[in-house]
Amino acid sequence: MNLINDPLQLASHGPVIPVIVIERVQEALPLAEALLAGGVSVLEVTLRTEAALPAIAQLAKTLPEAIVGAGTLRCAADAQRAKDAGARFAVSPGYTPALGAACRALQLPLLPGVATSSEVMTALDDGFSFLKLFPAAAVGGHALLKSWASPFAGVHFCPTGGITPANAPQYLQLSNVRCVGGSWLLPGDAVRAGDWARVTQLARAAQALRPA
């Protein structure tokens, strides 16, 4: 798999990329194993917690069957940290040319966040055509993506933010949506309780989601 030349391959592993927040490093391995057991192998670990980078490093080393990436990149330094930890891809809530350039220099495939037509055009200018719509539901969701299909033909999206198992099939049915992102596979109470069977069950259900 060559994610650098074709980040869209991230979407070929299943319809849902889980957005993961790791509070304690020791949760990372059981949590990732639970997702893998449910068939979900592309894992976005957000750089929102202290535990994120050590967790990415651990998962990258111990779970070669997982494709572990870093989320919430906001600047070039984040890209460097993600790469150093062993992330194989990166996701950002928004886009700046500086972040795009840093990821390219590091050969770190980037799924950049966009919320407006101008941001789509800025990302396209810099060679990114697989984009995360964020925060999807808040900025127009399904209707926005449908409106973008024609002017932005050839651009693919991973809507994230407000996606649920109930509305995911409608998003997946859009011609310009290749996968969705969401945090629902990892409910806080299940993670705190170590209820990994529930995570596996949610992962399996997510993996089975189909266009409406």
Ligand SMILES: O=C(O)C(=O)C[C@H](O)[C@H](O)COP(=O)(O)O
């Ligand atoms: O931290 C980031 O970079 C993010 O991407 C934020 C996440 O995408 C959303 O928090 C997921 O949204 P929910 O699935 O509605 O919980």
